[in-house]
Amino acid sequence: MNDFISASNNLLWGSILIYLLLGAGILFTIRTRFVQIRRFGLAARTMMGSRRTHSDLHISPFQAFCTSLAARIGTGNIAGVAVAIYLGGPGAIFWMWLIALLGMATSFAENTLAQIYKTNNGDGTYRGGPAYYMQKALGQRWMGIAFSISLIIAFGFAFNSVQSNSIAAAFTGYNIAPEYIGIGLVMASGIIIFGGIRSIAKVAEMIVPFMAVGYLAVAVVIVAMNIPELPAVFTLIFKSAFGLETAMGGGVGYMVSQAMMQGIKRGLFSNEAGMGSAPNAAATAHSTHPVSQGMMGMLGVFMDTIVVCTATAAIILVSGMLEPGSGLTGVALTQAALSSEIGPWGGHLVALAILLFAFTSIIANYYYGESNLLFIKNSKTLLMIYRLAVLVMVFWGSVGNLPTVWAFADLSMGTMALINITAILLLSGIVVKVLKDFDDQIADGVVPVFNRKKFPFLDKTMDKDVWQEHNAGEAQSCPIPEADVRPATE
Template identity: 55%
Template sequence: MDVFNRIFDFSNDYLWGYVLIIMLVGIGLYFTFRSRFVQFRMIKEMFRLLGEGARDSGEKKGVSSFQAFCISTASRVGTGNLAGVAIAITTGGPGAVFWMWLIALIGSASAFVESTLAQIYKVRDVATGTFRGGPAYYMEKALNARWMGIIFSILISITFGLAFNSVQANTISNAFQNAFHVDKIWTGLIITVVTAVIIFGGIKRIAKVAELMVPFMAGLYILLALFVILTNLSEIPGVFGLILNDAFSGFKEILGGAVGAAMMQGIKRGLFSNEAGMGSAPNAAATADVTHPVKQGLIQSLGVFVDTLVICSSTAFIILLSGMFKSNESDGIVLTQAALSHEIGSWATILVAVIVLLFAFSSIVGNYYYGESNIEFMNTNRTWLFFYRLAVVGMVIFGSLSDLTFVWNLADLFMGLMAIINLIAIALLGKFAFAALRHYKAQKKQGKDPVFTNNSIPGLKNVECWGDSDQHNA
């Protein structure tokens, strides 16, 4: 196992230290300029659409745009926001927070493009009457590269459904052991049973669970962080100074030919948390029943901001204000618990354990769905899906009990390969997302609720769900 860990460490250092930094930042900037800064100039429209989707969620027979947002946020908002941010700060320094912010600001344009493409090329699931789609689908339909879609599907099914779900389960069991001294086997058994009940219920049950959990857990954590920030208001300028100082001191290393630890950790953990450009969130975006693909593209772009600029920043400020980032604690979730306990009292350890349960469990549900959508892309035989569900359940109990250094390293490697394949695809197909955005804005200018059909953009081919006869009533 040590040999594999050394190989993965070397591969991940090269992949994240050079290849992905160039691709993520370069393609993100290209999308930002080509879309004329869509992630900033249309932020008001993003909030309007999210509110509209929330009102519609009780009326739709399928998955509403708000429910699709909640599924992707359930996956995004997990241990990366609590444990991952803590690990980024302890290994990369406070400057890692700056690079997390930057990757979110740039990456939200990539999130818009990939989610808009997922909507354009989605397909209808005959068995359930809902939609599914994602990178594998637009690779096959728009690039005529099913082989590329198969590779992506294998990577995402292993990374999210198996590896990341082990990580999430491990964080829950560690947090409960630290807070309540509960044996990991009992925690693992309980979350395994509940996971099985939800994932065997299909996408509609997953959407409903995500819709109920996400707003509550995010709101609770943000209020907690606001309390810590407001009670330490005079120290906030110093924290910003610490972050910026540490971030830019890394430029000396970059000029010397090495990538700063802050930059590498910030980008790696930032991508793990907000998933912009990785190709995961589009699987959730494709499920939404909307009148125009751009609607879900904008909503998913907002999801990156919510994840990194709000929730990850909450964890960062709690840790930096406490001063606990200077400790030698290597377990991210234990460090976050200790930092919060330092700020509001020892009872915070219990509160964080409960928040971790909500964050991580919602991620298990969201992560599972990404795998399901891609298993169905590779083979529509339901037997394969049944065995995949059993594998997910098995990895949840395994993760609850195991040391996951190997799993983390494997997940980092597969996540990097996933991101590379998806970034190549969306760089080639971005023109269709920009054309859809122009079409959306033209209709908005005329005072219409934008509606999209397969002849709205010249050159579109192999588009299944946007015929004139299709009814997409948002």
């Protein structure tokens, strides 16, 4: 069984998905006319003003954004980056940046589609994601069910056990038994997830900005302490990415390929662009135009990879602790790098970062599974069983050994990514049309509001109780800054 899982992962991630995700990123970048660059400033300003909604019952775009970040920013941002640099060299960071830039366009597409095809829960909240647009837009419910099952296995169960395992491992030096860590995580997670999406979104809104800004601040301080070395670090990253520092020796092609593969793999794993996970959070937002939340998806990839992963890379590279062949990698490498710069506090900071990163991932991952379970069958009994099963996996993860679980999670995640990429490529035309509607309204000097009647196919395939025209009269839940709205011309 282990051999089968390993072979399947090698085929899926080594020969299919990397090229498919890269190709999708390039395609959406071109078809959206580099939306991740030309609308980046607008996306950032819109995000900053998106905390209020028309009603307290709604999930704000900012809350949905924080929920997606809660799942994205996990232990991979600490351990995964260190592994990429150790195996692929500093050049892996350049390729992580590149895949993030392309992934921003892919994330824009899938998050926009999730908003278009969301489902009204009838209580002021929405749910949705890839499974929903596969059924409604493509008419392929079986495809949505296959995606949902893969996501529930990967995010609801496997990744949550891995996250709790990482937390328990981070606190082994504090003489706290893993069982107590597991019990504490189960209690804290249970209180939040039994409160539903509103509870999850509110907690994410409180913790995610704090943990991201705090971690970034530590990185900035360490970089500031090593300012003279910064030019050399960036030079090393770019030279390593293209094998220039080994141009006089052998093995240039191998070093470049390793940097590319490690950077691309870890980048895709970290920012999840195209995987179909983040759209489950994006669909919950009460926005005035699908593109508004699509732009939030772009920012999520940027924050995860360009900001947080780069912060980890900076800490490692300026510390001088990276020694190829030393065996010091993963969390241990990041911890050693921090400790070398700020003393024993470095280990405590890594433990705290892992606790916050992993815990917020647990509650967000849980919700992704909930949304997809409700897609398969809207049953309170099944939902209760799922919640209890998630908590069991969280506890088991804190005390268990998980190499097989991790490999199976990779296979499930790869399967859902393959299904989702296929769907969004088939629906790329819809993304382009809706983006043009948004751009046209900006050019006309008005705040973009989505009118489903302008799109006959969408009006026919969307639920009847979402994106109704009367939304145009509601208070803006995702306002466009006035500076980005030019006066209309005659």
